[in-house]
Amino acid sequence: MNQFVQLTVNGFVAGSIIAVGAVGLTLVYGILRIVNFAHGDYLTFGAYMAFVANVTWGLHPAFAAANAVVLTAALAVGLEFILWRPMRRRGAGVTSLFLTSIGLALVLRNAIQFVWGTTPFRYRINVFQSYDLGLFRISQNQITVVASAVVLIAGVGVFLSRTRTGKAMRALADSVDLAAVSGIDTNRIVTWTWVLAGSLAGLAGMLLAILQASLNPNSGFNALLPMFAAVILGGVGSAYGALAGGIVIGLATELSTIAVPFQYKEAIAFGVMILALLFRPQGLFGRARVV
Amino acid sequence: MTFVLGAFLSIDFWQYVAVTAGIYAIFALGLQLEFGFAGLLNFGHIGFMAIGSYTMAILIVHASLPMWLAALIAIVTAMLFGLVVGLPALRLRADYLAITTIAFSEIIRIFILNSVRWTGGPQGVLGFAGDYTDFSAALGRRLSSLTHISFDPDRVLLVLVWPIVLLIYLVLRRLTRSPWGRVMRAIREDEDAANALGKNPLFYKLQALAIGSGIAAIAGIFFSYQLLYLSPTSFEPLFTFFAWVIVLLGGTGRLGGVPVGAVIFAVIFAGTRFLEFWPLSLLDDGDRAAVRLIVVGLILIALMAFRPQGIFGKREELLLDR
Numbered sequence: 001m002n003q004f005v006q007l008t009v010n011g012f013v014a015g016s017i018i019a020v021g022a023v024g025l026t027l028v029y030g031i032l033r034i035v036n037f038a039h040g041d042y043l044t045f046g047a048y049m050a051f052v053a054n055v056t057w058g059l060h061p062a063f064a065a066a067n068a069v070v071l072t073a074a075l076a077v078g079l080e081f082i083l084w085r086p087m088r089r090r091g092a093g094v095t096s097l098f099l100t101s102i103g104l105a106l107v108l109r110n111a112i113q114f115v116w117g118t119t120p121f122r123y124r125i126n127v128f129q130s131y132d133l134g135l136f137r138i139s140q141n142q143i144t145v146v147a148s149a150v151v152l153i154a155g156v157g158v159f160l161s162r163t164r165t166g167k168a169m170r171a172l173a174d175s176v177d178l179a180a181v182s183g184i185d186t187n188r189i190v191t192w193t194w195v196l197a198g199s200l201a202g203l204a205g206m207l208l209a210i211l212q213a214s215l216n217p218n219s220g221f222n223a224l225l226p227m228f229a230a231v232i233l234g235g236v237g238s239a240y241g242a243l244a245g246g247i248v249i250g251l252a253t254e255l256s257t258i259a260v261p262f263q264y265k266e267a268i269a270f271g272v273m274i275l276a277l278l279f280r281p282q283g284l285f286g287r288a289r290v291v
Numbered sequence: 292m293t294f295v296l297g298a299f300l301s302i303d304f305w306q307y308v309a310v311t312a313g314i315y316a317i318f319a320l321g322l323q324l325e326f327g328f329a330g331l332l333n334f335g336h337i338g339f340m341a342i343g344s345y346t347m348a349i350l351i352v353h354a355s356l357p358m359w360l361a362a363l364i365a366i367v368t369a370m371l372f373g374l375v376v377g378l379p380a381l382r383l384r385a386d387y388l389a390i391t392t393i394a395f396s397e398i399i400r401i402f403i404l405n406s407v408r409w410t411g412g413p414q415g416v417l418g419f420a421g422d423y424t425d426f427s428a429a430l431g432r433r434l435s436s437l438t439h440i441s442f443d444p445d446r447v448l449l450v451l452v453w454p455i456v457l458l459i460y461l462v463l464r465r466l467t468r469s470p471w472g473r474v475m476r477a478i479r480e481d482e483d484a485a486n487a488l489g490k491n492p493l494f495y496k497l498q499a500l501a502i503g504s505g506i507a508a509i510a511g512i513f514f515s516y517q518l519l520y521l522s523p524t525s526f527e528p529l530f531t532f533f534a535w536v537i538v539l540l541g542g543t544g545r546l547g548g549v550p551v552g553a554v555i556f557a558v559i560f561a562g563t564r565f566l567e568f569w570p571l572s573l574l575d576d577g578d579r580a581a582v583r584l585i586v587v588g589l590i591l592i593a594l595m596a597f598r599p600q601g602i603f604g605k606r607e608e609l610l611l612d613r
Contacts, residue, residue, distance in 0.1 A: 035386050035389070035390070083592070086596070087595070087596060090596070092595065092596075092599075094385065094386055095332065095385065095386075096595045096599055097595075098332075098386060098389065099535065099539070099591060099595050100591070100592050100595040100596070102532055102535070102588075102591060103587075103588040103589065103590070103591030103592035103595065104588065104592060105588070106529075106532070106584050106585065106587055106588030106591070107585050107588035107589060107592070109584070110580075110581040110582070110584040110585045110588070111581070111585060113577075113580075113581040114578055114581040114582065114585070117577060118577065225390075225393070225394055225397060228390050228394075229394075232387075232390070261405070263401070263404070263405040264401060264402075264405060266397070266401055267397070267398045267401040267402065270394035270395075270397055270398050271398065273390070273391075273394055274380075274391050274394055274395070277380075277383055277387050277390070277391055278379050278380075278383075281383065281387065
């Protein structure tokens with residue numbers, strides 16, 4: 001019983017990071033039809049930007065987070081203007097954009113490796129403090145991560161459901177043509193989508209590095225397939241779906257260790273994703289339609 | 292300066308690059324059949340190569356099978372995995388197939404990493420190459436006495452791997468120009484039309500995936516004998532994308548473009564490892580590894596942006612994004 005509660009807590013913490021990272025991935029996938037394989041490397045980029053602020057400049061983690069948000073959003077928007085928008089003008093379709101994102105992922109990851117090397121880094125944060133709450137133990141890191149993630153998830157939820165820009169984003173993810181016809185300035189919303197995707201990716205990257213108490217050039221890429229699993233579970237293009245999907249993947253991964261050796265837990269996330277694709281390609285919460 | 296020329300002119304070095312290019316060419320020919328002819332977005336090609344390499348190594352080490360039999364079983368196993376993965380996955384639309392296959396290849400890698408008893412886990416497998424080194428040494432002696440040139444293991448591998456590249460190329464050329472190949476192209480161009488004519492697209496795609504996976508296993512076997520050692524780090528998803536760069540460089544649907552793409556890729560990738568002139572001399576090994584992959588990434592982006600049909604491809608036959 002205790003083990004079950006502990007794993008649920010761990011799964012919820014890990015899943016909340018996947019959820020935060022997956023929102024941008026699913027919106028970009030749904031709106032721009034970019035299966036962005038570089039999204040994991042956006043996380044890595046954000047984590048390193050936080051590292052620079054926190055360790056190199058010696059700033060408080062809050063400023064580190066701000067640095068990660070601003071610069072990762074700037075990276076995502078910058079790439080929209082110099083790469084994705086020109087590619088779309090040339091009429092590039094899903095496969096070309098997919099392969100382009102793989103090229104971009106290689107460039108970003110290895111540029112990071114070139115600058116900072118392969119040695120793992122960690123933030124100047126106390127990683128050893130942990131609390132025994134009777135039913136389960138939780139570390140200071142986990143509390144930081146899960147508190148930040150819950151605030152972010154709630155914030156994203158409010159933004160998408162209450163603001164004009166957020167509603168327009170969801171409309172675009174549903175159907176770009178219908179959204180354009182109803183008078184939404186699609187280019188403006190696309191730019192804001194990248195701002196959102198970049199900011200959340202940057203923060204997710206930082207949270208990931210806090211949770212793992214370690215950061216290397218592959219950190220974000222290693223989280224990419226679990227994020228895709230969340231996107232697919234939630235239904236491509238559905239931001240709420242990705243949030244829920246992230247939590248489900250986190251829980252499934254951790255709870256699977258009750259039944260299978262823990263070394264295989266990553267394989268479980270991929271297995272869940274493959275099963276979802278085969279049996280419910282519209283996502284766990286989506287309605288069946290032509291996908 | 293002498294060192295610069297030394298590295299440039301060293302036959303051993305270029306021999307190594309040529310063997311690597313040959314293995315890449317075989318690996319990418321399998322992908323070319325799958326993507327260039329059947330239109331399958333397989334992002335998990337490396338998984339099938341891993342199955343080939345490890346099946347052979349495990350059969351030799353744990354079941355003491357002779358090399359040839361183990362290699363044959365390895366190829367058949369990879370083909371069977373192609374069928375098993377393809378049967379459900381090929382019904383998915385292209386981008387989902389891509390994500391499913393890369394997840395499959397990661398599952399394979401995680402299993403290899405953790406089935407320590409069979410695969411040695413992170414430490415890898417050794418000791419499967421005895422048969423091969425005997426065979427290679429005997430062949431080397433035979434070739435030396437025929438040609439009066441010395442044949443070290445790398446050179447023997449060189450004269451083994453490229454004829455296999457040629458053979459696979461010729462078989463695939465024959466295959467893709469046969470009625471079977473025409474049906475395959477018809478499915479790629481218009482799946483519904485081919486279906487209406489009574490050709491079952493899934494059946495043909497499965498065959499392409501099975502054959503492509505068998506070819507990946509052949510590449511895996513040569514790869515094992517180039518390294519004489521297998522470890523899970525050699526089978527990361529990155530390797531699949533090397534094959535994609537090679538296929539896209541040579542041109543989608545151009546079998547002849549594959550060896551050319553493979554040679555270009557191997558020269559960029561392996562060739563930059565030892566050259567010592569400016570500006571390369573400023574970089575250490577780790578930096579070079581990063582710079583090489585940055586270059587590979589930029590090539591991929593540039594190909595997609597400016598020449599999606601590759602060097603030899605025709606724009607009319609461009610398969611991306613129909």
